[in-house]
Amino acid sequence: MVVCHCNAVSDHEIRAAVAAGACDAEGLAASCNAGTRCGGCRPVVDAILSETTVTIATAA
Numbered sequence: 001m002v003v004c005h006c007n008a009v010s011d012h013e014i015r016a017a018v019a020a021g022a023c024d025a026e027g028l029a030a031s032c033n034a035g036t037r038c039g040g041c042r043p044v045v046d047a048i049l050s051e052t053t054v055t056i057a058t059a060a
């Protein structure tokens, strides 16, 4: 599913960026460009980031 329509970034790409080490909005912006234009996707990007970060933290 495309989350960031401005940059055509999918939820899979965002999760992959988090798994590769992006741990905040700035890290995601640098690695996959999500949320770097209009900002309309930021709430969803933040939700995926939180969900994925919690999953990684609880799996460790």
Ligand code: FES
Binding pocket: 003, 004, 005, 006, 007, 034, 035, 036, 037, 038, 039, 040, 041, 042
């Ligand atoms: S939809 Fe992501 S920056 Fe516009």
